[in-house]
Amino acid sequence: MTDIALPGTIQGVLDKYSEPDALLSALLPILGQVLKCDRCFLYLRHPETKLGKITHIWRRNPDIPDIGNLEWELEPASLPQEDPMFAAALRTDPSIYVEDVETADPTVLNKDFERRSFGHRALIHAHLCHNGQLWGVLQPCVFAQGRVWSDSDRAIVTQLENQLVPAVVEYVKKSIVNSPQSTVHSS
Known part of the structure; x- marks a missing residue:
């Protein structure tokens, strides 16, 4: 299933x-259109500091x-208990495909x-992981009905x-280092 060629529009951006x-900004509109979604966003985070934000939408x-979000914010400690999909992402479980939230x-x-x-009705909760840590979630979604x-x-x-x-790891490391909320240094 994963050995198909990416659509030319997506491969062209890559x-x-x-x-x-630039890559992430250019990719989301193309991905949203290819997947026929209503919204597509990236939530990125630094696994050590637990600072995160929606960086691209x-x-x-x-x-x-x-x-x-405009600023990097500390993830609420309760988030994994409140959001089972985020807990799964933190465990680096496989991505989750929800056909109907209801x-x-x-x-x-x-x-x-x-x-x-979020207000969506169907979504993909794609886990972007590196070295056993969650660095982000890519989330295409639709609103009016299940999918x-x-x-x-x-x-x-x-x-x-x-x-x-x-690209996600590089983006987060550069952004967090340059963020006024953080004293983290890139590793």
Whole structure:
């Protein structure tokens, strides 16, 4: 399933950009369109400091909620207990494909948390991990109704999970070092 070629539009972005911010900024709109999503965002974090934020977001239209953060913020200590998908990501479990927030198993997601925090109806919770640590979550989603994620959707996201990790780690290390909230030095 993961050996298919990436769509040319996505591969073109990966080939064209090497600087992490430019790559991630260019990729999300293309990925959102290829996956036929309403919103696609990246939540990035530094695993040691637990500082995180939504760094990049694409929305199909302005009616879709913009949930981006301006500043790096300390993740709430309660987040893994409140959000089972985040807990799974911290464990570096495989990415999660939710076809319908309303009918999903409560051991997979907290329906009230998803409604309150994100408002989406179906989503991919793609875990971006490096050396056994979570560095980010890529989250394409749809709003109006549930959605079955195809084998092709899954293959694209799986390939991107691996290909985006170096850019994500570089972006986080550079951003956290330059952040006024942090005294972290890159490792």
